[in-house]
Amino acid sequence: MKLTVASVRTGRLPWADEACAEWAKRIQRHFPFDERAIRPTDAEAEAEVLLGMVGRRDRLIVFDERGEDLDSPGLAAVLERCAQDGVGTLVCAIGGAYGHAPRVRERAWKVLRLSRFVLAHAVARVVVVEQLYRACTIRKGEPYHHA
Numbered sequence: 001m002k003l004t005v006a007s008v009r010t011g012r013l014p015w016a017d018e019a020c021a022e023w024a025k026r027i028q029r030h031f032p033f034d035e036r037a038i039r040p041t042d043a044e045a046e047a048e049v050l051l052g053m054v055g056r057r058d059r060l061i062v063f064d065e066r067g068e069d070l071d072s073p074g075l076a077a078v079l080e081r082c083a084q085d086g087v088g089t090l091v092c093a094i095g096g097a098y099g100h101a102p103r104v105r106e107r108a109w110k111v112l113r114l115s116r117f118v119l120a121h122a123v124a125r126v127v128v129v130e131q132l133y134r135a136c137t138i139r140k141g142e143p144y145h146h147a
Contacts, residue, residue, distance in 0.1 A: 001082055002032040002089040003132055006050055007125050008040050008096035016122040023129040030136035035129070040096045047101035050093055057088035059109040062100055063128060065118060067111035072145060075131055076138035078110065092132065094124050 005020075020035060027033040038049050054060045059082055070078070082090050093104065105111055114127055137144035 001087050002034070003027060004034050004036060004053065004089050004091045005094070005125065005128055005132070006036045006038060006053055006091055007094035007121065007128075008038045008046050009094075009121055009125070010040055013122045016126050019126045020129045023126075023133045026133045027129070027136055030133075030140065033132075038096075043096065043098055043101040046096055047104045050091075050100075050104060051107060053089075054091050054107070055088060057086070059087050059090050060104075060107055061090065061092045061110045061112060062105055062108040063092065063094050063114055063124065064100055064105060064111050065113055065116075066105075067113035070112050072131060072134050073138055073147070075112075076135040079132075079135050080139055092128055094121060094128060096121075 024033050024035065036053065038046055040046065051060075061078070079090070093100065093108075095104070114124055119127065134145050
């Protein structure tokens with residue numbers, strides 16, 4: 001299984017890019033991983049690009065403030081289930097300034113909430129990538145996560 005984080009964003013923020021690059025390098029020990037940037041336009045155009053990334057054997061997780069709360073071991077269980085189900089790519093999507101189009105949430109396998117707080121997109125991106133790494137280590141029983 002491959003992990004992809006797709007986020008609607010403009011430009012580069014060196015601190016977020018550096019943090020995500022470090023966690024991405026660590027995730028690579030567990031799963032192939034990549035990040036994809038979607039240029040912000042409007043929610044429907046962003047939806048078109050994002051949904052085009054999700055193939056027949058793939059699953060989509062959408063991060064949205066209306067989503068389900070999940071803890072780190074719960075995310076590890078999601079990764080494990082996807083791996084056992086033979087998912088091709090697990091696409092994790094972070095929306096733009098106005099969130100995801102309704103059809104993206106409808107297509108999602110899971111809609112999750114990162115926090116009850118609204119997070120800046122760069123912060124959300126770093127949190128998602130770090131939590132994916134944490135979930136990988138929980139799955140393997142590695143000592144990164146202290147439960």
